[in-house]
Amino acid sequence: MTDVKAQIDVLPGLDPRAPLLEVSDLHVEFRTQYGVAKAVNGANFWLSPGETLAILGESGCGKSVTAQAIMGILDSPPGYVTQGQVKYRGVDLLQLREEQRRKVRANQIAMIFQDALSALNPVYTVGFQLGELFRKHRGMSRGDSKKRAIELLDQVKIPAANQRVNDYPHQFSGGMRQRVMIAMALALDPEVLIADEPTTALDVTVQAQIMGLLADLQRQRNMGLILITHDMGVVADVADRISVMYAGKVVEEAPVYDIYARPAHPYTRALLESIPRLDMKGQQLNVIKGLPPALTDVPQGCAFNPRCAFARDACRQDPPPPPYQVSVQPHRTARCHFFREVIGE
């Protein structure tokens, strides 16, 4: 099996010492009959082994599209990557041929989706779908691949795995289905796992089970995890670093403790003030006025300016230059002219 992995390692320019995953200046647009929707306008982030990076944002902020671009599963047309790099260990994935990318997809970078029922094929058994990975990528026989499928189901703690392997997706509950998805993503030992809203459709008690499972598996395998979510609670529980996205841009990036204690971008700060909390009963919730912009018509200057409490003329004219470094803390960036004021210096 190692030799199969070795084959793939002959990616041109692969450097084991280079960062695990590095996304720089990624731009994605959708060309539709109603105009060009700029879904991602310069996303920058990086990921190290064993680390959890949360990409936080509301619907339409470009977080899922970013994930699809990294995976190379963007619907094209209408979606196009127009600029930027996605580097895995120094190799720019966007420059690879489709055939090479397909190998990268299962072996190096894998993804789990929000809605496990529609992500699984309803007419094949779970065991067949899991085994397919081993048959196609590892050239295993049907019998062997089924054995591996059972092992995997066992690893994601599905009870009676050797019986359930013959069940169809609809025979599983929501939480169990998400476990199957995780098993499938982890089948070929990827180094990067992208989880796109993995628990949004689940109840809180099941969410706790799934997040716990993901954390265990990540620790065992020293995997890098990109968690895409809108839930600030989940992020606070599991993330090491956070990238906050708004209107296709990463507006703030910081270690998790810093961002919750002292947000440096007005959007992050407003979001944190607008969520009700379980452990305290607040007064009126702070409201972010207005709506997120339509991606076909992003405001001039800083995209957040019409909704921002700190906005001034500068914000309406010039977009904040690529990330300011927040000087007090070396590993933080915020895309705001007035971040010092926001952070409360």
Place this chain on the structure above:
Amino acid sequence: MSDVVLETKGLVKHFPITQGIVFQSKVGAVRAVDGVDIQLRRGETLGVVGESGCGKSTLAKLLVGLEKPTAGSIMVRGQDMVKLRGSALRKARRNIQMVLQDPYTSLNPRMTVGDIIGEPFEIHTEVVPRGGRQRAVQDLLDTVGLNPDHINRYPHQFSGGQRQRIGIARALALKPEIIVCDEPVSALDVSIQAQVINLLERLQNEFGLSYIFIAHDLSVVRHISDRVAVMYLGKVIETGHDQAIYDQPTHPYTQALLSAVPVPDPRLRGHRDQIVLEGDVPSPANPPSGCRFRTRCWKVQDVCSQQEPLLQIRERSPHPSACHFAEIRDVVHGH
């Protein structure tokens, strides 16, 4: 108490499971709601929480009369809604309205906003005379923070948050005392959620409304509710003031549920009680004997399978709790 506006006693809804096509025979029943007693007072918000399949949405439908209960009573202002018929029922139903979860599917795309909000007046013709209806609809739009000039627009021209405002305006049209909100903010983005929650609170103060607020998001429920009822498999298993439920839960299920909710504060990571429940909720068609939570409970003993614990105040539970071994355990705050 005189200020109780709504009270249910022994409310039950069983959905039959049938077999056969021509000669259908009943082979069982899904016990969606299985004996629920709740009380709602004037100007109060009662939060109902529970996981999917616990019967909270069926409860909502029963309260507004969209489903007929199998047994039990729903008393609104001293009248039993279950026994009312004809025009008396229609009149009584004005008093209890509903806001639905999904603002994308609960508004007819072919009707203008004016028609949607004005439709209650078509059914209850005597509330507002025909000539005054447009004015009334515009007032409602204004009340919920929408532009009254948009009366002729269609739902697709509004964003999710605005659509939910339209749904709220429709529920307000007949000047009800009680509004049942079934997951009113769960389809909305975080920044929009706060707007709708604040609107609901403002309307409550303005019109003295009573809310039944059903949601799976426990943080939102805590924010808006005065009292909370926790449901599991068709039954209320714990109820009390929001502080009692959130800070001093006594039922193991409530404790597990609360401990599973992530708190948006990384400093509490690893400092909170995390109770991870095993397995899934049992089928409501065949609930466990005795206590329904016993199959997933860590406190389970023999008595739990033999004797059903009643929802009552207990030695170690200052508020009603349906557990033989109820005991306060704070799981929400860090330690």
